[in-house]
Amino acid sequence: MAEVRFVELVDPRGKPQVSQGGISPRLAGLDGKVIGLLNNGKSNFHLFLVDLEELLVGEYPSLEAVQRKKPVVPRPAPKELVQEMADKCDAMVIGLGD
Numbered sequence: 001m002a003e004v005r006f007v008e009l010v011d012p013r014g015k016p017q018v019s020q021g022g023i024s025p026r027l028a029g030l031d032g033k034v035i036g037l038l039n040n041g042k043s044n045f046h047l048f049l050v051d052l053e054e055l056l057v058g059e060y061p062s063l064e065a066v067q068r069k070k071p072v073v074p075r076p077a078p079k080e081l082v083q084e085m086a087d088k089c090d091a092m093v094i095g096l097g098d
Contacts (some may be wrong), residue, residue, distance in 0.1 A: 017076075024091075027090060027091055029060075030056065030059075030060040030063050030091075031060055031062050031063065032062045032063070033060075033063055033064075033090040033091065034063075034064045034065075034066060034088055034089045034090050035056060035063060035064070035065050035066070035089060035090065035091050035092070035093065036065075036066050036067075036068070036085040036088065036089035036091070036092040036093070037049045037052065037053060037065055037066065037067045037068075037092075037093050038067075038068055038069070038070065038077065038081075038085060038092060038093070038094045038095070039067065039068065039069035039070065039095070040070055040073065040094065040095040040096065041069060041070050041071075041072070041073035042073065042095065045095050046069075048095070049067060049093070049095075052093065053065040053067065066085070066088055066089060068081060068084070068085060
């Protein structure tokens with residue numbers, strides 16, 4: 001008689017966290033604003049952010065860009081980093097996925 005084996009399937013995505021926040025209002029413009037650029041740690045994403053910052057500052061000279069990087073690629077940004085960016089920035093650019 002054949003041996004019966006059981007396989008446990010595990011969802012690799014983990015448990016999603018759902019927040020009850022709404023959509024933030026759009027900025028009226030970018031002049032004088034602080035834009036946060038959060039590097040997700042993926043290959044070459046920093047190059048995209050460098051180019052984006054150059055384009056934004058070229059178009060809006062009074063704009064300030066603040067770049068930070070997540071310490072661990074597959075994990076969410078630490079709460080302290082998120083809070084720092086929320087306190088300093090009027091808007092954020094964050095990369096997700098590959």
